[in-house]
Amino acid sequence: MRITIAGTGYVGLVTGVALAEIGHEVICYDIDDEKVNRLKEGISPIYEPGIDQLLVKNQLNNRLSFSSDCSEVYSTPDIIMIAVGTPEKEDGSANLSYVYQVAKDISKYLNTQQAIVVTKSTVPVGTNRKVKQWIEEEIDFHSKIHIVSNPEFLREGSALYDTFHGDRIVIGSEDEEAATKMEELYSPLNIPIIHTDIESAEMIKYASNAFLATKISFINEIANICEKVGANIEDVSKGIGMDQRIGSKFLQAGIGYGGSCFPKDTKALVQLAGDVKHRFHLLEAVINVNNNQPLLLLKKARNYVGSFKDVKVAVLGLAFKPNTDDIRESAALVVLKHLLNEGAQVNVYDPIAIANARKVLGNTVTYYETIEAAIKDTEIVFIVTEWKQVKEFPLRNYLDLMKTPIVIDGRNCYEVKEAAALNMTYSSIGRESVTAAKIEIK
Structure with a gap:
């Protein structure tokens, strides 16, 4: 099939590369000429394991191309996928201006008697019907527009794997012909498909992310209690995760969720609930817990140093999770903001x-390419992102390289017993803390 994808951000590019890989003819559109030119050269604007190879491979096989010309991309495709951003407004609701612009461009340049327009962007319930209205109110000739809600469930850092090995594909449409066409599109993936109405498909996306965010905030609250009662969160997580009704995924205690999805989508769902006069108390609590979780690292550190003024600090990890370069809503930014405001010298x-x-940070911090140099x-030292490089870095090295080896581990990368054996100060999440026999902080 001939597929046009509007947007070459995370969702759009991964989707385009994957659809080309399974044999479709894909053209990805973006308004940024420089970005498009770099993509034509095989240079990905995002970091995602495996995407560079597939990007080059499918361009060489003439199944994947890029353009910034509306008239070229929207003229005669079989399917148009909207994968542009829906950033958060000040009130927490989703900004649909980019989706609106795509709809208007489609109405201007579409040159077929019928078209399937698919929304992959995460949008509030009711948006797909608005997209249909936006297109049809200005289209130049009679064309039958079929609207499909087809939300994505991609994890940054594992997005290509998730595309090819997903748990399900959701197709929300009231038109049987369009739904069948979408099923044919994805058939090479052999992934279970669920057909729903449009509104249910839109809600599935928000509900999925809200539930996963709830699991994260729940286990972090349990971890905070574990520290106070002497329990070990890793044992607790393992014990409850073995219950098949609960499952072990998203039960790793830490300093909260971040990125481009969970923070934005949870707030958008709270706003959506408010729009229909429903107070989403549970999700509001989830958001509050997550906002406070990174601050625990600072509280732990203050127990040892009192004030951060003129204290030399290292922060390991800036991305909101491993295997991505995305720093949006990263816990590291929260920690860094407080450290810098309180006068710390930060590596x-x-x-x-x-x-x-x-x-984002400019010259307010000092950047290092190795852990050794940073610490x-x-x-x-604050451990904020559980990169493989950090998890495999010997704990002994902190003792050897730091002036005073105080490690505040927000991702439980090391074993408490090892820190105790080394007689170093080590504090993590939901586990016993270890304090060295002697700490000297100026």
């Missing part, structure tokens, strides 16, 4: 996200 390390971090002569 940072991340194997991938430094370039994106510079755009050398520091007094406190």
Whole structure:
């Protein structure tokens, strides 16, 4: 099939590359000429394991192309997929201006008697019907528009794997012909497909992310209680995760969720509930717990140093999770904001996200390409992202390289017993803390 994808961000590019890989003819559209030119050269604007190889491969096989010309991409495709951003407004609701612009461009340039327009962007319930209205109110000739809600369920850092090995594909449509066409589109993937009405498909996306965010905030609250009663959160998580009704995924205690989806989507669902006069108390609590969780690292550190003024600190990890360069809503930014405001001297390390971090942090911190360099002569280290490089870094090295080896581990990367054996100060989430026999902080 001939597929046009509007937007070459995370969802759009991963979807385009994957559909080309299973044999479709895909053209991805973006308004940014420079970005399009770089994609034509095989340079991905996002970090995602495996995407570079598939990007080049499918362009060479003439199944994947890129354009910034509306008249070229919207003229005669079989399916148009909307995968543009829906950023958060100040009130927490989704900004649909980019979706609206795509709808208007489709109405202007579409040159077929019928078209299937698919929304992959995460949008509030009711948006797909608005898209249909926006297209039809300005279209130049009689064309039958079929609207399909087809939300994505991609994890950054595992997005290609999720595309090819997903749990389900959701197709929300009231038109049987359009739904069948979408099923044919995805048939090479052999993934279970669920057919719903449009509104249910839109809600499935928000409900899925809200539930996963709830699991994260729940286990973090349990971890906070574990510290106070002497329980070990890792044992507790394992014990409850073995219950098939609960499951073990998203039960790893830490300093909260971040990224481009969970924070935005949870707030959007609260706003959506408010729009229909429903107070979503549970999700409001989930958001509040997540907002406070990164602050626990600072509280733990203050127990040892009192004030951060002129204290030399290292922060390991800037991305909101491993295997991505995305720093949006990262816990690291929360921690760094407080450290800098309180006068700390901050070194940072991340194997991938430094370039994106510079755009936000500028010269307020010192960047390092190795963990060794970042922690050398520091007094406190905060572990914020559980990168493989961090998890495999010997705990003994902190003792050897730091001025005062105080490690505040927000991702439970190390074993408490090892820290105790080394006689170093080590504090993590939901587990016993270890304090060295002697701590000297200026």
